[in-house]
Amino acid sequence: MRLLHTADWHLGRAFHGEDLLSAQAAFVDFVVEVARTSEVDGVLIAGDLYDRALPPVDAVRLAGEALTRLSEHAPVVAISGNHDSAARLGFGAELLARAGVHVRTDPLSVADPVPLGDGWVYAVPYLEPDLVREPLGIEERSHAAAMSAAMERVRADAAARSGPVVATAHAFVAGGMPSESERDLAVGGAANVPAWVFDGIDYVALGHLHGPQVVGGGLGRYSGSPLAFSFSEAGQAKSVALVEVTAGALPLVELLATPVPRALANLRGTLDELLADPRLAAHVDAWVQATLTDPVRPADAMERLRRRFPHAVALAFDPQGAGARPEDSYQRLRGLDDNELVQRFVADTRGRAAGDDELALLRDALTARRVAELAA
Numbered sequence: 001m002r003l004l005h006t007a008d009w010h011l012g013r014a015f016h017g018e019d020l021l022s023a024q025a026a027f028v029d030f031v032v033e034v035a036r037t038s039e040v041d042g043v044l045i046a047g048d049l050y051d052r053a054l055p056p057v058d059a060v061r062l063a064g065e066a067l068t069r070l071s072e073h074a075p076v077v078a079i080s081g082n083h084d085s086a087a088r089l090g091f092g093a094e095l096l097a098r099a100g101v102h103v104r105t106d107p108l109s110v111a112d113p114v115p116l117g118d119g120w121v122y123a124v125p126y127l128e129p130d131l132v133r134e135p136l137g138i139e140e141r142s143h144a145a146a147m148s149a150a151m152e153r154v155r156a157d158a159a160a161r162s163g164p165v166v167a168t169a170h171a172f173v174a175g176g177m178p179s180e181s182e183r184d185l186a187v188g189g190a191a192n193v194p195a196w197v198f199d200g201i202d203y204v205a206l207g208h209l210h211g212p213q214v215v216g217g218g219l220g221r222y223s224g225s226p227l228a229f230s231f232s233e234a235g236q237a238k239s240v241a242l243v244e245v246t247a248g249a250l251p252l253v254e255l256l257a258t259p260v261p262r263a264l265a266n267l268r269g270t271l272d273e274l275l276a277d278p279r280l281a282a283h284v285d286a287w288v289q290a291t292l293t294d295p296v297r298p299a300d301a302m303e304r305l306r307r308r309f310p311h312a313v314a315l316a317f318d319p320q321g322a323g324a325r326p327e328d329s330y331q332r333l334r335g336l337d338d339n340e341l342v343q344r345f346v347a348d349t350r351g352r353a354a355g356d357d358e359l360a361l362l363r364d365a366l367t368a369r370r371v372a373e374l375a376a
Contacts, residue, residue: 001041001042001116001117001118001119001163001164001166001244001245001246002038002039002040002041002117002242002243002244002245003040003041003042003043003044003116003121003166003203003205003242003243003245004031004034004035004038004040004042004043004044004074004240004241004242004243005044005046005168005205005221005223005240005241005242005243006031006043006044006045006046006223006226006240006241007044007045007046007047007048007081007170007205007206007207007208007222007223007224007225008046008047008048008081008207008208008210008223008224008225008226009024009027009045009048009049009050009063009225009226010048010050010051010083010225010227010229011024011049011050011051011055011059011060011062011063012050012051012052012055012056012058012059013051013229015227015228015229015287015313016287016313016314017313018287018311018313020227020261021058021059021062022261023227023259023261024059024062024226024227025062026259026261027226027227027258027259028062028065028066028069030258030259031043031066031070031226031240031258032066032069032070032073034240034242034256035070035073035074036073038242040073040074040242041074041075041116041117042074042075042076042077042114042116042117042121043070043074043075043076043077044076044077044078044121044166044168044205045076045077045078045079045207046079046081046168046169046170046205046206046207046208046223047079047080047081047082047083047084047125047126047169047170047207047208048081048082048083048084048170048207048208049063049078049080049081049084049089050063050083050084050085050089051083052083053083053084053085053088054085054088067096067101070101071099071100071101074100075100075101075102075114075116076100076101076102077102077104077114077116077121077123077168078101078102078103078104078123079103079104079105079123079124079125079126079168079169079170079207080103080104080105080125080126080170081125081126081170081207081208082126082128082170082183082185082208083183084105084126086105086106086125086126087105089103089105090103090104090105090106093105102114102123104123104124104125105125106125107124107125107127107131107132107135107136107146107150108135108136109123110122110123110124110150110151110153110154111153111154111156111157112157113154113157113158113161113165116166118163118164119163119164119165119166119202119245119247120158120161120163120164120165120166121166121167121168122154122157122158122165122166122167122168122201123167123168124147124150124151124154124167124168124169124170124171125170126170126171126208127143127146127147127150127171128146129141129142129143129145129146132146132149133146136149136150137149143171143172143185143191143192143193144192144193144194144197147169147171147193147197148197150169151167151197151198151201154167154201155200158200158201162247163247164202164203164245164246164247165200165201165202165247166201166202166203166204166205166245167198167201167203167204167205168204168205168206168207169198169204169205169206169207170206170207170208171185171193171206171208172185172191172192172193172208172209173192173193173194173195173198173206173215173216173220174192174193174194174195174215175195175215175216176209176213176215176222177209177211177213178209178210178211179209179210179211179229179230179232179233179236180230180231180232180233181210181225181228181229181230181232181233182208182209182210185208195215195216195217195220196216198216198219198220201219202219202245202246202247202248202249202251203219203220203221203243203245203251204216204219204220204221205221205223205241205243206220206221206222206223207222207223208222209222209224210224210225210228210229210230210233210236211224211233211236212224212236212237212238212239212241212255218250218251219250219251221241221243221251221253223239223240223241224236224238224239225238226238226240226258227258227260227261228264231264231266231287231289231314233264234264234265234266237255237257238257238258238260239255239256239257239258240255240256240258241253241254241255241256242254242255242256262285262286262287262311263283263285263286263287264286264287264289265283265286265287265288265289265309266289266291267280267283267288267289267290267291267309268290268291268293268318269292269293270292270293270294271292271294271298271301271304271305274290274292274305274308274309275304275305275307275308280308283309284308284309284310285311286309286311287311287312287313288305288309288311288312288313288314289312289313289314289315289316290305290309290312290314290315290316291316291317291318292315292316292317292318293318293319293320293321294317294319294320295319295320295321296319297317297319301315302315342362343359343362346358346362
């Protein structure tokens with residue numbers, strides 16, 4: 001079975017206020033051409049087709065065009081991710097399936113595989129624990145329990161079939177390396193899914209983490225997002241995966257680099273240093289994130305920075321040296337998940353940390369917000 005594995009398109013997303021629709025349209029052109037020339041048995045989109053539950057009209061239009069064009073060359077299997085509205089993405093799924101576009105958003109459909117080539121693809125949409133505990137019959141409020149229950153159903157069905165078995169899923173598999181642009185899954189239960197829950201599967205096509213990477217001893221892979229959505233991804237080589245899957249053997253994977261609309265650059269130093277250093281000339285056309293280390297915040301810093309780097313889109317301050325005031329630095333908030341940010345807000349605004357009962361209430365509120373978005 002020969003598959004083209006993609007994920008995390010996030011149609012409708014911007015990059016620090018910069019519109020990405022033209023770059024995403026270029027990626028669609030690219031992935032359609034790969035599907036046409038590579039003679040694949042199917043194209044996988046492992047969740048987060050859209051960036052939010054109510055995507056903008058232009059994003060919906062581009063998604064419709066992409067699915068139509070891809071289906072002219074190979075069947076498509078797409079699952080809902082944690083950014084998608086399962087109800088909206090799954091609308092008309094039975095009708096789309098007749099055209100070779102298999103959109104799976106229902107957790108109860110995981111044991112109903114899509115036949116591709118000489119094998120089978122089991123589609124496991126994002127499983128929000130609070131939404132799937134009842135339909136999947138699980139007691140524990142965790143992503144591991146939800147995925148384990150789903151994969152037990154997959155293995156039970158696959159045992160009666162012959163040929164290679166592929167699962168496509170949207171989850172945070174333990175051992176994966178996150179980026180700053182992924183939405184945290186921790187609230188509402190433990191976020192990590194152990195790799196062993198996919199035992200017995202010949203290839204696991206994963207979505208959610210935006211950096212291309214292998215997990216689970218080589219049988220599981222994140223294709224990563226086709227575009228960078230944060231400066232933490234500056235060192236990543238964005239790609240899609242062309243995968244040959246044979247029953248009982250390690251998959252053969254070829255990574256195909258996706259079009260890059262603009263390079264990313266993380267610059268650090270005083271404003272005068274960034275404006276004068278000749279070594280930084282290579283970043284003039286890049287999207288730039290600058291961290292200024294001036295002891296006192298310079299006036300009109302972004303305006304001055306953009307005179308040299310016209311595509312500077314993010315500015316942070318980390319004062320160094322005599323006269324620096326640490327309280328001016330926004331660096332202390334970097335890397336915090338939703339739960340940690342809320343706790344920090346409570347502590348900063350009232351002068352003391354939230355108690356255990358309050359923390360439980362905050363976690364429930366964050367979970368309720370995410371569940372409402374997914375069910376929208």
